[in-house]
Amino acid sequence: MPIAECALARAIRAIGDGWTLLVLREALCGVERFDAIRDDLGIPRSVLADRLSRLVAEGILEQRPYRDPGQRPRNGYVLTEKGRALVPALAAMREWAEAHLPGGQSRLRLQSRDGQDVVTRIVRADGSHIDDPNDVIAVISSG
Numbered sequence: 001m002p003i004a005e006c007a008l009a010r011a012i013r014a015i016g017d018g019w020t021l022l023v024l025r026e027a028l029c030g031v032e033r034f035d036a037i038r039d040d041l042g043i044p045r046s047v048l049a050d051r052l053s054r055l056v057a058e059g060i061l062e063q064r065p066y067r068d069p070g071q072r073p074r075n076g077y078v079l080t081e082k083g084r085a086l087v088p089a090l091a092a093m094r095e096w097a098e099a100h101l102p103g104g105q106s107r108l109r110l111q112s113r114d115g116q117d118v119v120t121r122i123v124r125a126d127g128s129h130i131d132d133p134n135d136v137i138a139v140i141s142s143g
Contacts, residue, residue, distance in 0.1 A: 014058045019043055019048075022043070024079075025090065027077060033077075034049075034052070034074070034075075056077070059080055060086070061077045061080065062077070062078055062080050088120055094108050094110075095119065
């Protein structure tokens with residue numbers, strides 16, 4: 001398998017640009033409507049329409065119809081189970097940015113349903129934690 005076809009490469013193709021990650025952040029925060037996402041992000045309509053279409057095609061978001069009184073039917077966008085599975089990756093990126101990039105706290109805060117803050121950890125297959133990222137090595141699989 002060429003390295004460009006590994007799982008990470010496929011993930012980057014599906015969600016790898018900055019606008020797409022911000023659209024995912026909005027969806028995770030419960031922002032469902034096109035105009036609300038556009039207003040929050042300041043993203044051009046055409047770019048947002050493209051990113052939403054791609055995320056729906058990838059099965060990361062799904063459309064949910066709604067209709068405001070006196071308006072035509074429209075679609076909102078919500079995370080699917082596949083989309084919610086991205087929470088650990090988004091949390092890790094947020095934590096990394098807060099620790100290593102100047103600019104303050106992220107808009108995205110993650111908590112468990114009981115109100116406790118959520119943090120990411122690197123965990124071995126046996127469930128034990130790895131506290132130092134230097135203890136992790138990358139290995140390219142041959143197949």
